[in-house]
Amino acid sequence: MSSKNRLTEAAYQCLPGGPLDIDRAFMISFVLPIRSGKAWEVRKGDICRIIAVGRTDRLAILNIWSLHNPRERFWASRTRQLQRAHVSVYDRLWSTLPYLRPLVTISGDSLKDYGVDGSGIDAEGGRVHDLLGTRCDPYVNRMLTGEDNDYHCHSNLTRAVAPYGLTEFDVHDVLNTCPAKKGDYFEFIAETDILCALSTCPGGDLSKAMWGEGATEATTADPTLECCRPLGVEVYRLPDGWLTERGWKEAMPNGRAYKGGHALKEVLFASTGKS
Numbered sequence: 001m002s003s004k005n006r007l008t009e010a011a012y013q014c015l016p017g018g019p020l021d022i023d024r025a026f027m028i029s030f031v032l033p034i035r036s037g038k039a040w041e042v043r044k045g046d047i048c049r050i051i052a053v054g055r056t057d058r059l060a061i062l063n064i065w066s067l068h069n070p071r072e073r074f075w076a077s078r079t080r081q082l083q084r085a086h087v088s089v090y091d092r093l094w095s096t097l098p099y100l101r102p103l104v105t106i107s108g109d110s111l112k113d114y115g116v117d118g119s120g121i122d123a124e125g126g127r128v129h130d131l132l133g134t135r136c137d138p139y140v141n142r143m144l145t146g147e148d149n150d151y152h153c154h155s156n157l158t159r160a161v162a163p164y165g166l167t168e169f170d171v172h173d174v175l176n177t178c179p180a181k182k183g184d185y186f187e188f189i190a191e192t193d194i195l196c197a198l199s200t201c202p203g204g205d206l207s208k209a210m211w212g213e214g215a216t217e218a219t220t221a222d223p224t225l226e227c228c229r230p231l232g233v234e235v236y237r238l239p240d241g242w243l244t245e246r247g248w249k250e251a252m253p254n255g256r257a258y259k260g261g262h263a264l265k266e267v268l269f270a271s272t273g274k275s
């Protein structure tokens with residue numbers, strides 16, 4: 001360090017390799033506590049990683065929207081048809097009509113070989129990262145138990161997106177992942193600017209019943225609390241130009257190609273029958 005500049009330089013110098021020399025590609029990092037929700041933005045081309053930071057976890061209850069238009073959001077059922085019911089690396093998560101574009105592409109999955117023999121299937125036929133279920137919610141809880149609980153995934157996501165002007169009507173069907181060990185991760189690249197919201201399920205890893213037979217003690221002893229774990233989220237930015245040099249482009253809505261008008265202009269079909 002040059003002494004002649006000492007009086008005008010910062011007291012704590014950010015020198016290469018020093019403790020203040022942060023990785024500037026690291027955009028967002030937070031830990032989501034148990035039974036909570038949080039939303040965050042991921043810009044196109046950025047990499048987002050969701051990490052199990054506890055011993056075991058129901059890794060993620062994830063919602064995704066186009067950042068600039070929340071009417072465009074993740075469409076779990078079409079993704080099930082275009083990709084598969086249990087998604088992993090290179091699968092894409094598609095958006096609703098009339099947009100129909102990949103919001104993200106899965107770029108990393110430490111559980112892709114989950115199972116007893118690396119087949120992706122465990123001894124009970126279970127797999128991970130599924131599009132089969134939906135979020136738990138206080139309405140079905142009330143219907144089944146007669147009690148109110150405000151920390152179901154639907155409510156966690158509703159609180160999470162409120163700062164973005166969204167409501168529970170914007171919360172939608174989800175990507176579930178379960179189970180995971182500490183350090184396991186699920187990673188994706190944003191194909192356009194997106195808003196993500198994540199809930200750590202109050203049911204934890206679902207190893208204990210929330211309703212019905214076996215859940216009798218749940219209302220008093222809260223047995224699912226012990227299987228709830230926090231999650232970590234990290235967002236990285238790749239070096240400028242790295243993606244475009246490899247041919248990557250922001251995904252555009254495929255729906256724009258449709259030039260029909262849903263037959264709102266009446267067309268009379270010829271009848272072959274005789275009256």
Ligand SMILES: [Zn+2]
Nearest residue numbers: 136153201202
């Ligand atoms: Zn839940």
